[in-house]
Structure formats: structure tokens, C-alpha cells
Amino acid sequence: MDAIAHWLHEVFLEPSVTQTIIILSFVSAVGLLLGKVRIGSISLGITFVFFVGILASHFGIETDPVMLSFAQNFGLVVFVYALGLQVGPAFFPSLKKGGIAQNLISLGMVAITFLLCIILYFVLGISMPNLMGIVAGATTNTPALGAAQTTLQQIDPSAANEMTQMALACAVTYPMGVVGVIIALAMLKVFMHKKEEQEEKEAPKTFFSEYEVCNPALDGKTVRDVAHLIQRPFIITRVWHRGTVEIPTSDMILHLGDHVLAVSGEEDTTQLEILFGKREEKDWNRPDIDWNSVDKQLVSRRLVITRSKLNGVRLGNLKIRNLYGVNISRVDRAGVELLPDRDLHLQLGDRLTVVGEGNAVERVAEILGDEVKQLDNPHLTTLFGGLFLGCIFGLIPFYLPGVSMPIKLGLAGGPIIVGILMGAFGPRFHLTTYVTNSANLFLRQLGIILYLGGLGLASGANFFDTIIHGDGFLWVGVGFLITMLPTLLIGWISIKVLRNRYDGTAGMICGSTANPMALDYVNGQVKGDGASVVYATVYPLAMFVRIIMAQIMILVFR
Structure with missing residues (x-):
């Protein structure tokens, strides 16, 4: 004892x-x-x-x-x-x-x-x-x-x-x-x-809104030209032309009567309405929206950046929109939604919401990595x-x-x-x-x-x-x-x-x-x-x- x-x-x-x-x-x-x-x-x-x-x-x-x-x-x-x-x-x-x-x-x-x-x-x-x-x-x-x-x-x-x-x-x-x-x-x-x-809910950090192109000055302008007409950042994610939805490239030409879906800060919607001419009343920010049913020929997926070589690369340098015909509508970083501006530096673990034709989205997924298990390695x-x-x-x-x-x-x-x-x-x-x-x-x-x-x-x-x-x-x-x-x-x-x-x-x-x-x-x-x-x-x-x-x-x- x-x-x-x-x-x-x-x-x-x-x-x-x-x-x-x-x-x-x-x-x-x-x-x-x-x-x-x-x-x-x-x-x-x-x-x-x-x-x-x-x-x-x-x-x-x-x-x-x-x-x-x-x-x-x-x-x-x-x-x-x-x-x-x-x-x-x-x-x-x-x-x-x-x-x-x-x-x-x-x-x-x-x-x-x-x-x-x-x-x-x-x-x-x-x-x-x-x-x-x-x-x-x-x-x-x-x-x-x-x-x-x-x-x-x-x-x-x-x-x-x-x-x-x-x-x-x-x-x-x-x-x-x-x-x-x-x-x-x-x-x-x-x-x-x-x-x-x-309400008891926080307004989204990125805001979706639909506009009809009624401004004659925009008729025949490219998406790139329109983006430079105002000083506020925004991204056009979809264009409806004669009833057909398309993923816009920088060289796509807009016409009177087209409808565009833009993502921006909510405070910038007034300026965008002045730019395009008319804002539609439809609420695109409801949490229950099924984006894949909005335009059935397109796919909306959330992809994760897991390729280390993309760490720190500017989003615009990837030229995803022009090369693959897809659009990035959201970037989620550590729970904060960021506007997918071309000057945004990407980071490992960023989650990108990508919209486009199914095969094109798959190709973008290969470029970004989208292999979550790789992120588990310390x-x-x-x-x-x-x-x-x-x-x-x-x-x-x-x-x-x-x-x-x-x-x-x-x-x-x-x-x-x-x-x-x-x-x-x-x-x-x-x-x-x-x-x-x-x-x-x-x-x-x-x-x-x-x-x-x-x-x-x-x-x-x-x-x-x-x-x-x-x-x-x-x-x-x-x-x-x-x-x-x-x-x-x-x-x-x-x-x-x-x-x-x-x-x-x-x-x-x-x-x-x-x-x-x-x-x-x-x-x-x-x-x-x-x-x-x-x-x-x-x-x-x-x-x-x-x-x-x-x-x-x-x-x-x-």
C-alpha cells in the first residue's frame, strides 16, 4: 500500500x-x-x-x-x-x-x-x-x-x-x-x-437584380463597354435575348429589349437601373431559388479552389468567361460573399458559384481543382x-x-x-x-x-x-x-x-x-x-x- x-x-x-x-x-x-x-x-x-x-x-x-x-x-x-x-x-x-x-x-x-x-x-x-x-x-x-x-x-x-x-x-x-x-x-x-x-435576417452581401435594356445608348454595345460606363462594380451573369438565355462573354453585344441579370452591391441597384433603363420587380435573392431550374440548359455549381498554383492569382487572369463560356456569380471566402471582380485575388479554399453549360462547367472544375479532400492536408x-x-x-x-x-x-x-x-x-x-x-x-x-x-x-x-x-x-x-x-x-x-x-x-x-x-x-x-x-x-x-x-x-x- x-x-x-x-x-x-x-x-x-x-x-x-x-x-x-x-x-x-x-x-x-x-x-x-x-x-x-x-x-x-x-x-x-x-x-x-x-x-x-x-x-x-x-x-x-x-x-x-x-x-x-x-x-x-x-x-x-x-x-x-x-x-x-x-x-x-x-x-x-x-x-x-x-x-x-x-x-x-x-x-x-x-x-x-x-x-x-x-x-x-x-x-x-x-x-x-x-x-x-x-x-x-x-x-x-x-x-x-x-x-x-x-x-x-x-x-x-x-x-x-x-x-x-x-x-x-x-x-x-x-x-x-x-x-x-x-x-x-x-x-x-x-x-x-x-x-x-x-425580417430578422441579414441582407445578402451580393445582390441579384434583373434589368431590361431600354437605354438606346446601350444598343449595340458589348458587355465590356457597358461595364465601363459606371464606376460601381457589377457583373452580368445572364442575358435573355429573344427568350433564349445565354452566358455573356465580354464581347457579347446587347440589344434593346434584352434582359440582363446582374450581381452587385444592393446599394448600387439604383445606378444600374439608370444605366439599363428599367428594373424588373422579380426577387432573385430568395434563398429557395433553384438556379438550375431557372435556365434548364445551364448548370449552376459551387466549385472549390484546391489547386495550389491558383493561390493568389487574379480572377480576371483565368479568362474563364471568354474561354469556357461560363460565368462566376459568387465568391464565398470564409463565410463572406465577395463580388467576383476581375481584380479579386483568389485563395485556396474559395468557393465559386459557376453558371454555364454542363460540359463547360466540368472543364472549369478541372481547372479550379474542386477536390475538397486535398484541402484536408495540413x-x-x-x-x-x-x-x-x-x-x-x-x-x-x-x-x-x-x-x-x-x-x-x-x-x-x-x-x-x-x-x-x-x-x-x-x-x-x-x-x-x-x-x-x-x-x-x-x-x-x-x-x-x-x-x-x-x-x-x-x-x-x-x-x-x-x-x-x-x-x-x-x-x-x-x-x-x-x-x-x-x-x-x-x-x-x-x-x-x-x-x-x-x-x-x-x-x-x-x-x-x-x-x-x-x-x-x-x-x-x-x-x-x-x-x-x-x-x-x-x-x-x-x-x-x-x-x-x-x-x-x-x-x-x-
Whole structure:
């Protein structure tokens, strides 16, 4: 029995590399199991890993500090880099669809949060490290906590106790950060516009509309000539001439009385109506349209780019319309629909909706690849190369006026910026950055679980003592204020003053607070993916600014 007891003590209680892996795996497994528990529509999800780690540390389980620090930091790097890769392809295109305005509103919310912190710092006398921990919990932004801790360690290597207090403040306020945003979003829903209540769906990113050629100036003009008559981008996907449907080439001649089907932004339909002369009332954007029955002699198929040599190639360089007599009506990239403009750089994994005669579509499929299984092969060289560049970039010092010490993006900021840039522009340099959705989700989940588990184990020893005998209740109250006030204020301004949609506003709030649990709640309340698209649009910049601001606040007010 003594031998068994000694073995159990060595395996579970004696700090070592192996024991740290065992404990971290156990904490993660139990936390994920508890994360399936839901109260109504609310669940803390993988955040339970954090609290199971706190409990384990509270009951005296110690781990190897070096191994635990590695697991925690490596998990953070993998999470933020994979997140950058995911949103990178759609990040810059989304900025052209109102994303700049959404990011400005999101930054306004961030500014209010940190202005409130400065006021609370002077009024309540809470230390800035603790306030940054409260903010990280109240906005469910653990990468910002990591950045603040890194900065504090740089300016004062002996501040281990303050770093622990910062993590405890985050842990105490984190649950209210999750629940508070959901409560605020439920309150904001009463301001939803009447029209949106009836629709409850996001308008398509690409808009189909039919026009009759009534403008005499277009009679005898080619499709290429017509495309250059206005400055707004649009694509003619079908032409009905004397009752016969055709796939237009650039040299096709239009005649009075022809009907054309064009894809454009919805805001450009008025200009197109002026150009062609008359717009038909038929709704071509209904989700139940069977495109193959619209023109039975043509086939509509969604093809996936799987040939690596097409990575980064301009769509116009393929000359698909003129060479094969088919048309590309949609390009779907990471869930965002893009206008198939000739200058669009294609990326591995793009899904193209191709319309044309059956044999021609098959030939185009051979050119594009359309072999989804090829996308399952991981491209680990680019992955680890991106992690390498992200960590290096995070260590570059940036000097800001009035700040004595340089700012570094650290392991939370550097990898996400490089991830976004790699996802957005890597294909232009023929770098294969595509990762399947399931593989990306696996990387993100693995990374954040390692980080949360390590954070809990590293900071949980004094958790309950802080709540009972320390400033825990004060922190909870301050965290609730930091969660609710900016959310309600910016949400009200966005919906009532700026007349934005509720789903977009909710996605902006969830992205600005880095709160995927609240996003799950919103997606259960509204139809369409409008909230998710806006979430991905504002998340990177909001994360970046929060990380930078957390470091500045420590440097200036510590």
C-alpha cells in the first residue's frame, strides 16, 4: 500500500513535467465536461477550464512552473494566430462593406471602457494592475490580461504577487463579463427596428437584380463597354435575348429589349437601373431559388479552389468567361460573399458559384481543382512559419510619445496581427495559408484551453480568500459597471442614433468584448450570419487596441 500511495503522490502531487501534463489534461477534461452545462441559454463553455484550474490550485495541487508557463503561453500564441488566420481572408473585404464604421463604433466602446478605468482609478483607489485584471474579466479578454502581465513583469520582475492579484481579479469578474453582456444584449433588443423585427435576417452581401435594356445608348454595345460606363462594380451573369438565355462573354453585344441579370452591391441597384433603363420587380435573392431550374440548359455549381498554383492569382487572369463560356456569380471566402471582380485575388479554399453549360462547367472544375479532400492536408510549414514571425513581431518595441518604456504587442498581439496578414495576403506571395474550418477550430480550442487551464492553475491558490477576506466583492461590482455601462451606451447609440441593425450591433459588441459565448446567444436570437460577420470584422482591431491600451495603462499609472 505504501508503494501505491507513493506512486500516486509522485504522479499527481509531485511537480514535474509529466505531472504538469497530467494535471493540465485532467483540468481541461473536467472543465470541458462542466462547460456543457447550460442555465437557460447561458453557458460559460470552455471558461469552466479556468475555474477548474483555480479549484485544483486552491486545494493545494502544485505543478512545474516552467512547464506550466510554457503550456500557457504556447496555448495563447496558437489561439490568437489561428484566430487571425480564420478572420484574415474576410477582414479587409469586410472593411469595404461598412466595416470601417463598425470598427470606429467598436473603438468608441473600447475608449469608454478605459476612460471609465481611469476615473475608477482615481475615485476608488484600485491599483491599475488590479483594474486591468478586472477589465480583462469584465470584457472576457484574457489575451489582454496576458499582455498586461507581460508588461508588468518587464518593468518590475519582482511583481509576482501583483501579477497573481491581476489574474485573480480577472477570474472573479469573468463570469459577470459573460453574463453581463448577454443581459445587456437582451435589454438592447427592445430597441430593434420594427422592420428588422419582421425580417430578422441579414441582407445578402451580393445582390441579384434583373434589368431590361431600354437605354438606346446601350444598343449595340458589348458587355465590356457597358461595364465601363459606371464606376460601381457589377457583373452580368445572364442575358435573355429573344427568350433564349445565354452566358455573356465580354464581347457579347446587347440589344434593346434584352434582359440582363446582374450581381452587385444592393446599394448600387439604383445606378444600374439608370444605366439599363428599367428594373424588373422579380426577387432573385430568395434563398429557395433553384438556379438550375431557372435556365434548364445551364448548370449552376459551387466549385472549390484546391489547386495550389491558383493561390493568389487574379480572377480576371483565368479568362474563364471568354474561354469556357461560363460565368462566376459568387465568391464565398470564409463565410463572406465577395463580388467576383476581375481584380479579386483568389485563395485556396474559395468557393465559386459557376453558371454555364454542363460540359463547360466540368472543364472549369478541372481547372479550379474542386477536390475538397486535398484541402484536408495540413500545411504545417506555413503554420509554424507564421507562429515564428508572430512571436518575433510581438517582441518589436514601439515607442509612443510621453511613454517612457516601449510598447510590445507580446505573445497576444504579435501572432494575431501576423495571422491576419498571412490569411489576407499570404496567397499573393503563393503561401498556402488555408486551414480547414475544423482544423482551425481545433487549433483555437486547443490553444485557449491550454491557456485558461494554465492560468487557473497558476493563480488559484488565493482565489476564495480574495473573495471572502479581500476585495473580491468590490471587484465584482466594478467589473459589472465596466461590462454594462459601455455596452448599453454604445449599443443604444448604434441602434437608436446611427440606425444600425440589432444583429450587426450585437455582433460588434461581442467582437469588441471578445465574447464568443454572447455571440452564441445572439445567433440563437436572430436569423442569418450578420452578427458573426461583424464579430469577425471588429474582433482583430478591438483585440489589438485592448492589448496596447492594457500595456499603456500599466506603464503610465502603475
